[in-house]
Amino acid sequence: MSKNTVALVDCNNFYASCEKVFNPHLADKPVGILSNNDGIIVALSNELKKLGISRGTAAFKINKHFIKKHDIKLFSSNYTLYGDMSARVMNTLSSFTPDLEIYSIDEAFLSLSGFEHLDLTDYGRQIKKTVWLHTGLPVSVGIGPTKTLAKIANRFAKKHNFAEGVFDITKHPDKDKILRWIEVGHIWGVGRQYAKMLCRNGITNAYELTQVPDNWVQKKMTIIGLRLVKELRGISCIDLEIDIKPKKEIVSSKSFGNPVTELQDLMEAISDYCSVAVKKLRSQNQVASLVIVFLSTNRFKNEPQYANYAKVRLPLPSAYTPDFIHAANRIIKKIYRPGYKYKKVGVMLADIMHQSKTPLDFFQPTYLDDYRKVIMDCMDDINNKMGSHKITYASAGIKKPWQMKREKLTPSYTTSWKHIPVVKAI
């Protein structure tokens, strides 16, 4: 069997770093990026981490004086910018390997199998330098014989200054020593619950986890846990996924900027979310037949609580937005109860398949062969060309009092002519 070698390249503090690229005066400032509705902090620069703030902190809980004193800069999340920067990073990475798995917006696995004759630490440094040159974003590179060990190497690269952001665990004389340094909760695939359970059983670091019998692991952590332990031992069990897999479900949901009480507003919001979800469905040439709608009040508030959901199955799989808006509105009328302050609604599309696999119906045309597809394609074309929401559904309303808050949004520097940065001579 041929040797397996994989690198994990991960952008450091991705969202915060993206903002810094276009705002040079933020270079050494503590920067935080907020979630939708400017609710919680989802990404932090190193400077902000050092001040003791952590991911998930509610923005309103950070003291005003503290923000002023340390000159903390907080921004609404600008996914248009981050998505475009991500594409640039991935494009650069693809020149370093024939097999690239884009794992998330800021991470990719690169197969380096067959590259072992090279000095891979040096190769990692080249990757890091090139991404920096092309995008201005700092990355860390971890190299190992399995994806899980590459993840660990990446963590090591980030946390130890001497590594300078690149670490190859296969080159280290004592792999077990590295594994002892990794707490179980920091292993890829071990979350809060498993970490607690493992600690209760006296297993506190990655090395100790490799020493546990297989059947115990499988019993306690399912087959996934067992796979993970084998990966820690150096046996590759999680393959690279090169091909982009079509989605099995698509969700669109958002918390409201302000609480919503009226059915009409909920219906508008759900119509809007439907149009987002179904557009995504079409972009993958898929159709869906199950529509699930859910709604809930604000669980953090000490007021009457209500949460519910319901589903509707369409007579035939579709990607025609109005089909979904009708279904979703029917559901929301059914589960709506007056007298509550709603915080969130959402829609999920499921039972998804490729458009060409749609079963035929004797009495009506399938989406693929229908005027509905023509209309949708036309609408998508216009919105893609002229900017999203140029054509929208009346059912999504106009005033949109339920819309989310994004009060600290930065410009879309790389995707909008209007926002393109201007360099001025002084």
Next chain:
DNA sequence: TCTGGGGTCCTAGGACCC
């Protein structure tokens, strides 16, 4: 005043069938 959004996979248990 203010607490995110979008995904995947596995398992247990129930319904149903012969």
Next chain:
DNA sequence: TCTGGGGTCCTAGGACCC
């Protein structure tokens, strides 16, 4: 008193990821 056995499919819930 005793109450089959084996299989499939579906769903809810729980774990995880970023």
